[in-house]
Amino acid sequence: MRRSKSDKLINYVNELDTQNLLSMVKAKYGANNLAYTTDWLPLHTDLPYLDYPPGVQVLHCIEQVPGSGGSNQFVDGFYVSKVLKEQDPKKFDVLSSTRLNFCDAGNDYIGEFDLQIARTTIELDEHGQLSRFIHSNHSRDSLMTVSPERAIELYDAYVTIGKMMRDPANQIEYKMVPGDMVTLNNYRVMHGRTGFTVTEEGSRFLCGMYMDWDIIHSRLRALAKKLNVPSPC
Numbered sequence: 025m026r027r028s029k030s031d032k033l034i035n036y037v038n039e040l041d042t043q044n045l046l047s048m049v050k051a052k053y054g055a056n057n058l059a060y061t062t063d064w065l066p067l068h069t070d071l072p073y074l075d076y077p078p079g080v081q082v083l084h085c086i087e088q089v090p091g092s093g094g095s096n097q098f099v100d101g102f103y104v105s106k107v108l109k110e111q112d113p114k115k116f117d118v119l120s121s122t123r124l125n126f127c128d129a130g131n132d133y134i135g136e137f138d139l140q141i142a143r144t145t146i147e148l149d150e151h152g153q154l155s156r157f158i159h160s161n162h163s164r165d166s167l168m169t170v171s172p173e174r175a176i177e178l179y180d181a182y183v184t185i186g187k188m189m190r191d192p193a194n195q196i197e198y199k200m201v202p203g204d205m206v207t208l209n210n211y212r213v214m215h216g217r218t219g220f221t222v223t224e225e226g227s228r229f230l231c232g233m234y235m236d237w238d239i240i241h242s243r244l245r246a247l248a249k250k251l252n253v254p255s256p257c
């Protein structure tokens with residue numbers, strides 16, 4: 025098993041990571057994922073086609089392209105949802121009650137796979153509070169299992185929140201340098217990347233991994249007990 029430095033710190037890696045626990049994010053010939061190209065990678069949360077997507081993602085920069093390109097954008101999905109709710113509650117309701125279909129199909133080292141799920145962009149808990157924000161347009165299925173009338177409303181709301189997330193005022197942009205490590209709440213924060221060019225001067229390589237909130241919370245509680253301090257969760 026390959027283990028990263030961050031894994032040793034927290035002592036847990038999501039066993040469902042389909043890339044053998046760690047994902048090697050670099051441009052590859054015959055890439056089966058947009059992340060493994062040099063293209064612009066639109067804002068998304070990871071693995072939306074799983075019933076139980078990983079709660080936390082870690083991206084560790086090993087190599088970065090010199091010059092332009094290869095920088096990351098981060099957007100708080102809860103923030104854009106809250107603003108949408110204030111500005112257009114009907115569209116917020118559509119996005120929190122209408123499911124989109126997600127899929128990922130292909131062939132990799134475990135053989136053929138065909139992952140599919142339908143879920144809402146905005147998930148609410150029993151008190152109507154935001155509990156998850158899941159978005160990935162490039163993992164969205166062309167299939168829509170709602171009525172044509174609802175599909176029109178859904179696209180309308182989807183375009184509105186899409187414009188909000190692409191507004192630079194709602195984004196943090198950062199170009200990682202080797203040694204940087206970004207940790208993201210994958211149930212809330214979207215990440216994207218500008219396109220880049222691989223030259224003789226340099227390439228780009230990030231090492232990614234996932235963790236689950238269950239285990240992080242469990243670790244925090246166990247540590248709080250051991251250190252005799254109040255548990256943060």
Ligand SMILES: O=C(O)CCC(=O)C(=O)O
Pocket residue numbers: 047049059065070096215216217230232
């Ligand atoms: O290349 C990047 O900066 C991010 C790639 C990505 O989205 C991922 O590994 O999940």
Ligand SMILES: [Fe+2]
Pocket residue numbers: 059068069070215
């Ligand atoms: Fe990603």
